[in-house]
Amino acid sequence: MPKITVFDSAGNEHNLPVDAGAALMEPLRDAGLIEATCGGAASCGTCHIYLRDDWVTKTGARTEDEGYMLEGLEDLVEVKDVSRLACQITVSDELDGISMDIAPQI
């Protein structure tokens, strides 16, 4: 089972197990770290994360809807090259150890 490392806004580290095939958003939501109010439809922006290290190169390209949502967030929070919506990333064994920061909530 892949594990992920998440740093919340206070800098606290959370190590969470995730089922392969689940959306990366799910463990973040279940741990109470994000709201994920749209349920994974790339339309709320509350699952915005900043991937650490070089993980952004291993998660594939942003989806089209994700790109639009992140554009819409730019006036509210900093959107970085390593910004992703966690609901648009499917966890696989290859992503074991992925680490990220929760972006400032909107």
Ligand code: FES
């Ligand atoms: S859960 Fe709403 S954008 Fe990801």
